[in-house]
Amino acid sequence: MVPTYSQINLILQAMATDKIELRTVNVTRYITPLREGGSLPALAEADDDFKYVLKFRGAGHGIKALIAELLGGEIARTLGLKVPELVFANLDEAFGRSEGDEEIQDLLKGSRGLNLALHFLSGALTFDPVVTQVDETLASKIVWLDAFITNIDRTVKNTNMLIWHKELWLIDHGATFYFHHSWGDWQKAAVTPFPYIKDHVLLPQAALIEEINEEMIALLPDAKLREITNLIPADWLDWEGFEMTSEEIREVYFQFLVTRRNNANNFVKQIQDARETLV
Structure with a gap:
């Protein structure tokens, strides 16, 4: 299911309240790698039926890159700038076992647990x-x-x-x-x-x-x-x-x-x- 502009705006409005709360989703499908730089993010789908740009804890600078993504994104949002919704994205231990690409399989294995994802802005x-x-x-x-x-x-x-x-x-x-x-x-x-x-x-x-x-x-x-x-x-x-x-x-x-x-x-x-x- 592709989220509409109105649906995502409602999510962003909800996040603009005094208290910041990030949702947690479970990744259900690895769609395709987004080969940008050394971090190798991916387009993935979660159990809420939305698509996300998934950032992996096992890639590049690992956890510190996720911390920077989280802090930078939420500070930007606090300042009134537009940032896709950030969510915590959980990767199950079994996720990615069927992946044929060894590099991606290693990345998924090294990223089990809590990762970070940005709402995918389709057509941007x-x-x-x-x-x-x-x-x-x-x-x-x-x-x-x-x-x-x-x-x-x-x-x-x-x-x-x-x-x-x-x-x-x-x-x-x-x-x-x-x-x-x-x-x-x-x-x-x-x-x-x-x-x-x-x-x-x-x-x-x-x-x-x-x-x-x-x-x-x-x-x-x-x-x-x-x-x-x-x-x-x-x-x-x-x-x-x-x-x-x-x-x-x-x-x-x-x-x-x-x-x-x-x-x-x-x-x-x-x-x-x-x-x-x-x-």
Whole structure:
């Protein structure tokens, strides 16, 4: 069954309440791989009869990419930007045994348990900056978001945006929060400007960064950031060979977000400087 635009909008409206809750679905059918980069996501169907773009815990950067996808997507939604519904997607132990492709079979075996999936937007088109003009307010909000969550994607080569029913939707936040791959000095990473913003596909249109800055900060109070980080499943924070407990790791993500929000002027100035070089 292909979900209608109205059905998905109802789901998104329900998720726009004060409390964020992610549904959990069981994957019932692996449809086809989506061979993009090294993560090898897939189009799959779940027991709610909807289709999803499934991100696997056993691929690429594994659990950390799923954490980044979850945090980045829900922060974007909190800021009023359009993101396909995120759901936790459970893979049964028996799932994928009949898969003929050994690479995919290994991926499925390594991803048993809880994964993450995005609602599949059937018929959506990849955003093309040459074809579609984004207004200054929306462009500024997206650029602010990506500087906040340190998103190294969203470039001309890889826009990670879709046009669906004449609206702009954000996808693929797995490359955000790159500090967690080395962990190291997260406090320094939290206050550091974001130099990669110079490559952002919407930077030329982001003329209202200073004007929207306070609005964006106000949408991310401590309570909301705590709620978002609390969405991370406990078993995604059980890092083998890591000395910190799952709650200590969760606290680092929360403190990173709070510190980065409190020092937003650092990356706002970086955005403004990057825009000046375009003139």
